[in-house]
Amino acid sequence: MDKIFRNTPKFTATDWLIDAVIAAGAFGFCCLQLTVAVNLLIPDEFMRRLMGIQAMVPSGLSLLAIALTTLPLVLRRKCPWAVFVWCLVSWGLLQAELNGIALSVAGPLIALFTLASARSRAEAAIACAVMCLVLLFAPAPPEQSRILTQLTVFQNMALALAAAFAGYALHEHQERTRAIEERAIAAERSREAEARRRVEAERVSIAREVHDITAHSLSAVSIQAAAAERLVDRDPAAAKEAIAEVRRTAKGALEEIRAMIGVLRAEEGPAETTPTQGTDRMGDLVSYLEGADIEVTLDETAYDRACVPAFIDVALFGIAREAATNIVRHAGARRATLALSTKREGFAELIVDDDGRGLAAPAAAAGHHGLLGMRERARLLQGTFSAFPSPLGGVRIAVSVPLSQKEETHE
Incomplete structure (x- = not known):
C-alpha cells in the first residue's frame, strides 16, 4: 500500500x-x-x-x-x-x-x-x-x-x-x-565481455602455438641428443651429424618463437616471420618420426590441397604435428600412419594411427595440453576431434573439418 x-x-x-x-x-x-x-x-x-x-x-x-x-x-x-x-x-x-x-x-x-x-x-x-x-x-x-x-x-x-x-x-x-x-x-558490458573473451581466446591460441613449437622441437632435440650420446664413442661422425641436427632444430624453433614474438610486439609494419606451415610440410613430420626410429606411412593421395582453404590446411598440419609429437614423446610406438583426405564431400579429414601404448599412455590423460590443443583447433574450425583405440593397437586421432565455415555466434 x-x-x-x-x-x-x-x-x-x-x-x-x-x-x-x-x-x-x-x-x-x-x-x-x-x-x-x-x-x-x-x-x-x-x-x-x-x-x-x-x-x-x-x-x-x-x-x-x-x-x-x-x-x-x-x-x-x-x-x-x-x-x-x-x-x-x-x-x-x-x-x-x-x-x-x-x-x-x-x-x-x-x-x-x-x-x-x-x-x-x-x-x-x-x-x-x-x-x-x-x-x-x-x-x-x-x-x-x-x-x-x-x-x-x-x-x-x-x-x-x-x-x-x-x-x-x-x-x-x-x-x-x-x-x-x-x-x-x-x-558496453557486452563489449567488455566480448573483449575479455577475445583476449582469453588469443591467450589460449598463443599458449597452443608456443606448446606446439616447443614440444615438437624439444622432443626432436631430445631424440637427436640421445642418438649422439650413443654414437659418440663408436661412430664420432654420426654423433657429429646428430649434434648438427640438434643445432638446426633448436635454431629453427628459436626462429619460430622470435617470429611469434615479433607478431605480438609489432604495432605498425610487418613483423619478421616465416611463411605459415601447411600440409605441404608433412614430409617434415615423416622425417621427424623416422628420426625417432618409427616406421611411417603418409597417405595424401585423396587430399586435394587446392580445394582446402589455407587456414584449414594450416590447422590440420598443426594437429598432425602435435599428434606426431605425442607419438614420439608418449606412445612408445614403432609404427605410425598419417592420412589426409577430402573424399568426404565438404570436409577435410586427418587420421593419425600408431601402435603404441594406447589410451593408457600419459598423452591420453585428462588435461593433457597436446590433446586439448588439438581439440581446440578442431573446435575453432567447427570441426570434430576424437581419440580412440587404433586398429594398429595404439591411439587413433581423427579430425574432420567442414570446408565451408559459418560465422560463429556467442551468446
Whole structure:
C-alpha cells in the first residue's frame, strides 16, 4: 500500500529546493489570479454584475484556501497520490466559498501532472477521471450565470486533460530514455565481455602455438641428443651429424618463437616471420618420426590441397604435428600412419594411427595440453576431434573439418 501512495527516489537538497520554488510559484500565481484576473478579463463593473461575478479582495480565508491547494506541492514527487487528493479535495470544498471562478485550479493541475509523470498509465487515467468528475459536479456560486459556469467547467476539464496527457508524455519519455541508457550500459558490458573473451581466446591460441613449437622441437632435440650420446664413442661422425641436427632444430624453433614474438610486439609494419606451415610440410613430420626410429606411412593421395582453404590446411598440419609429437614423446610406438583426405564431400579429414601404448599412455590423460590443443583447433574450425583405440593397437586421432565455415555466434 505504501508503494501505491509514495515514491521512494532519493531526494537531494536541490530536488527539495525545486519543488519548494514550484509550490511558492503556484501560490503566487493563484494570489495574482484572485486579485487581478477578473478585472483584466472583464474590466466593466456593470458586465461583471450582469454575469454574477464579483471582484474579490484577498482575505485571510482566500489566502488560506490558496495555501491549502498549492503549498502541499512541495511533497508532490514524494507522495504524488496524497498531494493530488489533498489539493483536489481542498479546491472542491472551498470553491463555492470563494466565488468559484476566482479560486485557481493551478494546484490540483500541477499535482495531476506530477502524478501522471511519476505513476503508471492506469493511475494517470484514474486520477484524470476523478478530477474531471470533481470539476463537473463542484458547486458553483449561486449568483454566477449558467453560461459562465459551463465555460469555466469546460476550461478546467480541458486543462485537466492537458495536464494528464503532458504528465504521461513526460513519463513515457523518461521511460524511453531510461531504457536507452540501460541498453547502452548492457551493450558496453557486452563489449567488455566480448573483449575479455577475445583476449582469453588469443591467450589460449598463443599458449597452443608456443606448446606446439616447443614440444615438437624439444622432443626432436631430445631424440637427436640421445642418438649422439650413443654414437659418440663408436661412430664420432654420426654423433657429429646428430649434434648438427640438434643445432638446426633448436635454431629453427628459436626462429619460430622470435617470429611469434615479433607478431605480438609489432604495432605498425610487418613483423619478421616465416611463411605459415601447411600440409605441404608433412614430409617434415615423416622425417621427424623416422628420426625417432618409427616406421611411417603418409597417405595424401585423396587430399586435394587446392580445394582446402589455407587456414584449414594450416590447422590440420598443426594437429598432425602435435599428434606426431605425442607419438614420439608418449606412445612408445614403432609404427605410425598419417592420412589426409577430402573424399568426404565438404570436409577435410586427418587420421593419425600408431601402435603404441594406447589410451593408457600419459598423452591420453585428462588435461593433457597436446590433446586439448588439438581439440581446440578442431573446435575453432567447427570441426570434430576424437581419440580412440587404433586398429594398429595404439591411439587413433581423427579430425574432420567442414570446408565451408559459418560465422560463429556467442551468446
